[in-house]
Amino acid sequence: MTIQRSVITLEGIGHGFLGRPVLDDVSLTLAPGEIVALVGPSGSGKTTILQIAAGLVEPLSGRVRRGYRxxxxxxQEPRLLxxxxxxxxxxxxxxxxxxxxxxxxxxxxxxxxxxxxxxxxxxxxxxxxxxxxxxxxxxxxxxxxxxDLVFFDEPFTAVDVGLKRSLQDLVIEAARREHFAALFVTHDLAEAARIAHRMIVLSAETLRIRAEIPVGALLGREIGERGDRPIFELVEAWSRDPLLAELFAGGREEEP
Ligand SMILES: Nc1ncnc2c1ncn2[C@@H]1O[C@H](COP(=O)(O)OP(=O)(O)OP(=O)(O)O)[C@@H](O)[C@H]1O
Ligand SMILES: [Mg+2]
Structure with a gap:
């Protein structure tokens, strides 16, 4: 039997608020040093997953196994004192x-x-x-x-394009240097394609993971060595992929 070390594993996570389900049977695992982008329409439960993973919210069902120090x-906001x-x-x-x-x-x-x-x-x-x-x-x-594990929740959404790029680069550099794993929530598919080994797509319709995309294998390049052109073309291809249609539909507005 091989024992695969994971930094964190979420198993069959279900959650909801005030009786309304938000996540259903979500499982994911991060290997040491692996950067996973988590994308999905607004309200699909990305922040909730991150909070459950970070131990800030107790899930209603499923379990979290932690192998990090x-x-x-x-x-998204700096939250400095x-x-x-x-x-x-x-x-x-x-x-x-x-x-x-x-x-x-x-x-x-x-x-x-x-x-x-x-x-x-x-x-x-x-x-x-x-x-x-x-x-x-x-x-x-x-x-x-x-x-050895960093959770990012749309950290660069509020900054302008040029600055965003330099902030992405510093995360890429730091991850290479220090080999931390990261769960990186983002709305920006080009950001996911730049920064992640793998991308997980959450669905607001099914409340489950809709797709897992091996970004690194698709681009054939290490993080930090990916060109703008292949990233642009990959995001273009995603915009035509029916599996990802929800991401391009504008998200789900809150019910009144
Ligand atoms: N503390 C809470 N109390 C009640 N409902 C909540 C709470 N936190 C989140 N929700 C609801 O759970 C759903 C998922 O929220 P969550 O913040 O995880 O979505 P998200 O994918 O991060 O969205 P966004 O992209 O807009 O940040 C939403 O419908 C939200 O209104
Ligand atoms: Mg969020």
């Missing part, structure tokens, strides 16, 4: 580590450099930083704890 989360400098925000997650303050601040400074934050920004408070700087700090705060 430490996880971190990057949300307004009364702390960028440096202290980045170091925040290290407070439980038992390391002295000085070491924590040194690590934060190094992480800030990794994500392209200039030294001069480190003493600023969030209100003095641009949106892009804040989101870089949020990524640095996540990486500072040396996670």
């Amino acid at each position: 430490r996880h971190a989360v990057v949300f 307004p009364w702390m400098s960028a440096r202290d925000n980045i170091a925040y997650g290290l407070r439980a580590s038992g390391e002295p303050r000085r070491t924590r601040r040194e690590k934060a400074t190094r992480r800030a450099r990794d994500v392209g934050l200039a030294a001069a920004v480190l003493d600023k408070f969030p209100a003095e930083m641009s949106g892009g700087m804040r989101q870089r700090a949020a990524v640095a705060r996540a990486l500072a704890v040396d996670p």
